[in-house]
Amino acid sequence: MADTSHGTGGLTFDKSKRSWPNELNILLALVIIIAIFEIIGQVAPYMNGQSFLFDTKDRFDSIFNEARLQIIILQVAIIGIIALGVTQVIITAGIDLSSGPLVAATAMIAMSFGQTELVNGFPNPKALFGTWAMDLPVIVPVVIGLAFGACIGAINGTFIAYFRIPPFIATLGMFLICRGIALWWSGGNPISFPTESYAWIGSGMMPVVWFIILAIIFQLIMSYTVYGKHTYAIGSNEEAARMSGINVRRHKVMVYTIAAMLAAFAGIVLSSKAVTAQAGMGEFYELFAIAMAVIGGISLQGGRGSIIGTVLGAMVLGVIRSGFTYIKLDGSYQLMAMGGIIIAAVILDQYRQRNKA
Amino acid sequence: MSDDIVLETRDLTKHYGGVHALEGANFTLRKGEHVAIMGDNGAGKSTFVRQITGVEQRTRGEVIFDGKPVHFAGPLDAREAGIETVFQTLALADHLDVPDNLFLGREKTKLNWLGPFRLLDYKAMRQDTIDGLNKTGVKIPNIRNTIQNMSGGQRQCVAIARTATFHSKLTIMDEPTAALGVQETAQVENIIRTLKEDGEPLILVSHNMRQVMDLVDRIVVFRRGRMVADLKKEETDGQDIVAYITGAKTGAEFEGAA
Numbered sequence: 001m002a003d004t005s006h007g008t009g010g011l012t013f014d015k016s017k018r019s020w021p022n023e024l025n026i027l028l029a030l031v032i033i034i035a036i037f038e039i040i041g042q043v044a045p046y047m048n049g050q051s052f053l054f055d056t057k058d059r060f061d062s063i064f065n066e067a068r069l070q071i072i073i074l075q076v077a078i079i080g081i082i083a084l085g086v087t088q089v090i091i092t093a094g095i096d097l098s099s100g101p102l103v104a105a106t107a108m109i110a111m112s113f114g115q116t117e118l119v120n121g122f123p124n125p126k127a128l129f130g131t132w133a134m135d136l137p138v139i140v141p142v143v144i145g146l147a148f149g150a151c152i153g154a155i156n157g158t159f160i161a162y163f164r165i166p167p168f169i170a171t172l173g174m175f176l177i178c179r180g181i182a183l184w185w186s187g188g189n190p191i192s193f194p195t196e197s198y199a200w201i202g203s204g205m206m207p208v209v210w211f212i213i214l215a216i217i218f219q220l221i222m223s224y225t226v227y228g229k230h231t232y233a234i235g236s237n238e239e240a241a242r243m244s245g246i247n248v249r250r251h252k253v254m255v256y257t258i259a260a261m262l263a264a265f266a267g268i269v270l271s272s273k274a275v276t277a278q279a280g281m282g283e284f285y286e287l288f289a290i291a292m293a294v295i296g297g298i299s300l301q302g303g304r305g306s307i308i309g310t311v312l313g314a315m316v317l318g319v320i321r322s323g324f325t326y327i328k329l330d331g332s333y334q335l336m337a338m339g340g341i342i343i344a345a346v347i348l349d350q351y352r353q354r355n356k357a
Numbered sequence: 358m359s360d361d362i363v364l365e366t367r368d369l370t371k372h373y374g375g376v377h378a379l380e381g382a383n384f385t386l387r388k389g390e391h392v393a394i395m396g397d398n399g400a401g402k403s404t405f406v407r408q409i410t411g412v413e414q415r416t417r418g419e420v421i422f423d424g425k426p427v428h429f430a431g432p433l434d435a436r437e438a439g440i441e442t443v444f445q446t447l448a449l450a451d452h453l454d455v456p457d458n459l460f461l462g463r464e465k466t467k468l469n470w471l472g473p474f475r476l477l478d479y480k481a482m483r484q485d486t487i488d489g490l491n492k493t494g495v496k497i498p499n500i501r502n503t504i505q506n507m508s509g510g511q512r513q514c515v516a517i518a519r520t521a522t523f524h525s526k527l528t529i530m531d532e533p534t535a536a537l538g539v540q541e542t543a544q545v546e547n548i549i550r551t552l553k554e555d556g557e558p559l560i561l562v563s564h565n566m567r568q569v570m571d572l573v574d575r576i577v578v579f580r581r582g583r584m585v586a587d588l589k590k591e592e593t594d595g596q597d598i599v600a601y602i603t604g605a606k607t608g609a610e611f612e613g614a615a
């Protein structure tokens with residue numbers, strides 16, 4: 001009776017055949033892609049034996065080309081922050097298309113409360129509001145921006161969970177609404193000259209710092225908290241989750257709200273990094289965020305995927321982008337290659353799933 | 358007399374649009390009693406279960422559980438009131454492992470002040486899962502395996518272990534042995550006998566005549582959404598029950614109902 005390790009009719013479990021985590025495959029793919037670029041760099045005649053990964057000029061007293069690595073991560077950090085939220089949404093078998101425009105709308109709104117009154121001794125030429133909104137402590141624009149994101153996310157979630165609007169449609173609607181808000185907020189004018197502390201949020205490597213901190217926090221949340229467990233359960237079998245007593249609707253609203261707050265934060269970081277906010281910001285960000293999650297091994301059917309996977313997916317996109325620049329192929333090839341990689345990632349994943357277990 | 362009634366339904370009715378899936382069911386269950394519900398496919402057995410357990414909201418009628426009229430807003434309410442259910446659909450999350458499924462919706466947690474972000478106590482849940490499986494004699498090769506990698510019978514064992522692990526005032530099982538092999542069926546029947554010994558009441562939905570005659574005290578037959586018979590085991594036999602199921606007979610007190 002005490003032994004539950006052997007099925008009566010079933011197979012016994014072989015520890016050595018424990019399926020290895022999906023994330024390792026993505027890591028492997030990442031290494032292979034880097035190796036390909038490295039080889040092209042060494043072999044292609046027009047590259048003059050440059051190295052993708054290693055420091056050839058010995059500028060930093062180290063073996064790696066840190067400058068390139070930094071740029072790779074910096075390029076994907078802001079979209080990566082969005083992808084952390086999109087990952088949670090997709091795990092519930094949903095989708096969020098509104099994050100790109102939400103980035104722009106939040107950038108506009110937050111920056112308008114983060115402007116400085118005097119620029120080189122003259123009044124701020126891009127001032128949107130009167131002096132009452134100038135030189136506010138940085139917490140004010142940040143809180144306003146996050147609160148705006150939370151509202152948008154709560155509305156998304158409410159329509160999806162309570163009015164049973166398909167996530168694709170609800171967030172497509174919100175996509176247009178947010179782009180509209182971004183344009184309407186300042187009548188299409190850019191908003192510039194933030195306070196020093198606002199400009200600090202996205203300065204230098206700060207976007208990477210935020211990305212890494214948030215990735216760690218959400219990886220822990222998804223693996224070790226009730227919130228994470230219920231998110232997976234809902235995506236895995238919504239009916240079972242409901243029957244197990246999970247308040248599925250309320251939970252979905254929470255997931256969409258958190259996702260939108262992450263996108264809003266990305267908007268704050270982006271506007272700070274650019275030191276200006278424009279209504280056209282964040283174009284295609286929602287799609288790249290989804291792509292990161294998909295390359296990271298998420299299932300659009302829900303129930304499967306991880307934050308670590310998405311971080312690796314973000315790295316894959318970053319490496320491809322940087323690699324194509326490095327081998328001097330222009331943007332049009334980059335887009336085509338990224339498209340191909342996204343499709344290849346899904347095909348490989350499906351193949352792997354079918355051959356599992 | 359009414360003191361020892363655990364569950365009573367009065368005129369319990371469920372319509373899905375024009376489909377009268379359940380019509381005027383008057384059902385009682387006494388303390389420690391094991392009752393089987395039988396009937397053909399589509400007779401309304403699972404519908405009956407879903408109305409009692411708050412999975413769906415009834416069209417009409419009353420449910421009295423533990424002496425009080427109840428209106429469960431959802432399955433969690435029913436569970437908190439003390440009703441544990443194995444649903445016919447099993448209600449398992451495929452991507453989660455055995456402890457996750459056993460404790461889904463009632464996780465053991467630490468640092469509860471963190472609200473929805475309170476920490477899962479994996480260790481305690483794993484230990485309780487192993488204890489629960491030992492207690493019920495259910496055998497699962499590896500509890501860390503996800504449900505999607507399990508056979509139909511193993512899944513069913515997990516669903517049953519889930520109800521048997523937690524003490525309850527009433528256990529409901531909707532066709533718990535439908536996909537099970539001989540040994541697994543025997544295991545489940547043993548779990549049911551244990552419940553009987555412990556005096557825990559049970560509603561068992563089953564198509565298996567032998568099993569029903571072996572295990573329960575009373576048999577209730579549904580036909581086309583209505584209760585058509587309420588038979589003590591000693592006063593009936595397989596042929597008799599089949600007659601009620603197929604419609605060749607209808608219980609005297611149910612005349613006019615069907």
Ligand SMILES: Nc1ncnc2c1ncn2[C@@H]1O[C@H](COP(=O)(O)OP(=O)(O)OP(=O)(O)O)[C@@H](O)[C@H]1O
Pocket residue numbers: 373376377378396397398399400401402403404405445
């Ligand atoms: N959600 C629903 N919407 C519409 N009709 C439904 C719904 N659920 C069940 N029904 C109908 O109600 C009737 C009773 O179904 P129920 O599932 O209770 O049958 P059952 O007795 O459990 O059958 P089985 O032995 O096959 O499990 C059937 O005719 C079924 O088609």
Ligand SMILES: [Mg+2]
Pocket residue numbers: 402403404445531
């Ligand atoms: Mg049924």
